[in-house]
Amino acid sequence: MSIDTTPETAATASHSDHFVRPLAGIRVVEAASYLAGPFAAQMLSDLGADVIKVEPPGGDPYRNFGSSRHGVGIVWGNANRGKEGVVLDLKSPEGLASFKALLRGADLYIDNLRPHVADKLGVGKEAVEALNASLIRLSITGYGPDGDAAREPVFDALVQGRTGLIAYEAAGGVPKATNSFMVDKLAASFVCQLALAGLLARGRSGKGVYIQTSMLDMVSYFNFPDMFQHRTYLDDDSAWRTPPQPVMATRDGYIVLSPVSGKQLAKTLEAIGHPEWKDELRAIPDKAEMTSTFFRRIAAPLKERGSAEWLAMFREMDVPCGPVNDPNQHLDDPQVLHNQLYSTLDTPLGPIRSVRYPGVFDGHLLTARFPAPGLGEHDGQTSWGAAQ
Structure with a gap:
């Protein structure tokens, strides 16, 4: 081995x-x-x-x-x-x-x-x-x-x-x-x-x-x-709310876009060319509704450019984003290779x-020590000497 x-x-x-x-x-x-x-x-x-x-x-x-x-x-x-x-x-x-x-x-x-x-x-x-x-x-x-x-x-x-x-x-x-x-x-x-x-x-x-x-x-x-934030307080019977979907379509594929802070939301709007939407979104009192509106509004502009171009732009502006890798792309991801995961x-x-x-x-x-055992591979010969 x-x-x-x-x-x-x-x-x-x-x-x-x-x-x-x-x-x-x-x-x-x-x-x-x-x-x-x-x-x-x-x-x-x-x-x-x-x-x-x-x-x-x-x-x-x-x-x-x-x-x-x-x-x-x-x-x-x-x-x-x-x-x-x-x-x-x-x-x-x-x-x-x-x-x-x-x-x-x-x-x-x-x-x-x-x-x-x-x-x-x-x-x-x-x-x-x-x-x-x-x-x-x-x-x-x-x-x-x-x-x-x-x-x-x-x-x-x-x-x-x-x-x-x-x-x-x-x-x-x-x-x-x-x-x-x-x-x-x-x-x-x-x-x-x-x-x-x-x-x-x-x-x-x-x-x-x-x-x-x-x-x-x-x-x-x-x-x-x-998942249970709407049932944490015993008197909360509000409708269940799932977070907005952060996977966004681009001209040639998909990216994951996950701005959270006000600054990150503003930078996203600036990157897509619509900084004027910031005041409109800020006027929405319900945070969950505001976030959903934000993702709906940016959907169309994001389809105007390819994934690589958007990712480069968002990274430059420190907006949390990432690719949608398939398993093969994951294995070749530069950060995965750098981390020596495999x-x-x-x-x-x-x-x-x-x-x-x-x-x-x-x-x-802590890499793999040795492969999985064959069926009964260590019958009568374990390192403990106990299973005879």
């Missing part, structure tokens, strides 16, 4: 093999499927933790999801690199014994088993606590451990629908879920955050922590600051592109 950094950038950060990652020495057992739990465990691996992924016979169902190469799902690989992998049948005495041996040597255990399933398998709350009193158990459910919906199967779009996201994004149009698995990836970030908080709590008390979270809870927390990782199936962890520690980039 080797990692090559992007040659187009002047390296300002170090890729030294001698750098000790922040979570070095922390052991994580991950028995989660699909995206949220595995992606969270990958984040912990990027931060330096030693992660063992436990899969059932036949493997994580997500291995077969979406685009694949040589029978391995690409999304699965993108969320499971940096881990060792074992196959254990928790329904068998031997598999359960090996799994418990892993838990005895772990610092963190991440799973997304529904509570009644965990209890049936013999790895419920009390059973796990009896194995390792200092273990941090992080249990992810869809809607919570109990309640009317607790036993329902949960996927990304279902949570988008239940939390109001689909209706909110529709803005009066046809409801549509996002094309990205936003809920799963957002949940993974919260799970990683909770895991770090659990480690900190254990460091203070010396005791293990049992942490429960749900996709419903995490996304609701994420949505609240802006590197090449050699794998048994061929070289792949991987994205680094988004934090830089004392100048060190």
Whole structure:
């Protein structure tokens, strides 16, 4: 395995093999499927933790999801690199014994088993606590451990629908879920955050922590600051207002235009040749109505020039703006190249592109450590020596 950094950038950060990652020495057992739990465990691996992924016979169902190469799902690989992998049948005495041996040597255990399933398998709350009193158990459910919906199967779009996201994004149009698995990836970030908080709590008390979270809870927390501004005060029953769409059409495409302050709004009007609209907009007392009027008024002038010309002009005037990149254009974006976000990782199936962890520690980039494991690749030979 080797990692090559992007040659187009002047390296300002170090890729030294001698750098000790922040979570070095922390052991994580991950028995989660699909995206949220595995992606969270990958984040912990990027931060330096030693992660063992436990899969059932036949493997994580997500291995077969979406685009694949040589029978391995690409999304699965993108969320499971940096881990060792074992196959254990928790329904068998031997598999359960090996799994418990892993838990005895772990610092963190991440799973997304529904509570009644965990209890049936013999790895419920009390059973796990009896194995390792200092273990941090992080249990992810869809809607919570109990309640009317607790036993329902949960996927990304279902949570988008239940939390109001689909209706909110529709803005009066046809409801549509996002094309990205936003809920799963957002949940993974919260799970990683909770895991770090659990480690900190254990460091203070010396005791293990049992942490429960749900996709419903995490996304609701994420949505609240802006999406629920019209329901923050209990006596507020005003109509829901979505912000104006900042994607604006130009003569040859689209740009993102996001002026916020009065000065930025004025500079935008000056750039498009209509500074006289400033007084008219200032006279509108309702801020939301004023902003909507602003975007409606500038729509026609923006179509008179191409995207590159507008972006150059707005940047010169310090108006917040940016391109509408497709994924290929994103990869070639000069700032992306400068930040060294992507590197090449050699794998048994061929070289792949991987994205680094988004934090830089004392100048060190946390690039991918090694590729996702093959099914059962580390059976009987994990670095812990615990799953035999």
